[in-house]
Amino acid sequence: SQQGEEDPQALSIQEGENATMNCSYKTSINNLQWYRQNSGRGLVHLILIRSNEREKHSGRLRVTLDTSKKSSSLLITASRAADTASYFCATDASGRGITQGGSEKLVFGKGTKLTVNP
């Protein structure tokens, strides 16, 4: 089952505009991650926000987390044509994070397909 659900499913904007994508999840989390995927290729990790953080920045990316509403948003400012991709939020399936080694078992939403028109 999908833990996270992104909204909207598709977003089309002009270069230079800001793009906002939202993610809702169901269970408690230790952290929430955002990944990007270009046209059916591998995923690239963008940013991780921990449950005790409310906002995080990385370059043109801004992520917010509201654990009371079980939601997160990803803002891409001053978008470029190269930002065209699908964006996924991911949380840990167990909600317990890493306990005895290994890494988190990620549960992804269906993604938001972003198109940035030149």
Add this chain to the structure above:
Amino acid sequence: ETGVTQSPTHLIKTRGQQVTLRCSSQSGHNTVSWYQQALGQGPQFIFQYYREEENGRGNFPPRFSGLQFPNYSSELNVNALELDDSALYLCASSPIVSDTQYFGPGTRLTVL
């Protein structure tokens, strides 16, 4: 580039056949996870290997199996292929106790 490689890039099989997909992790990464991504969907967790032992499994039948080798490379084996197994298969490696996973480019499997 994440340093994670997968082979082959594309594969076509027929229903009932068996397939082996391979993943080579980044140096120093002792954990590998496998995900299945159907068209238009997000990736779904298949299983994870940590230090050559299975370390968690998603909702996939036993005909999905895996191996991790001492050099931390990994295999995903699928027996008795079904049409619904057609998907992009992604492996992701992680360094010791890490939240971040580094994904390979994936193997596109088509089952006819």
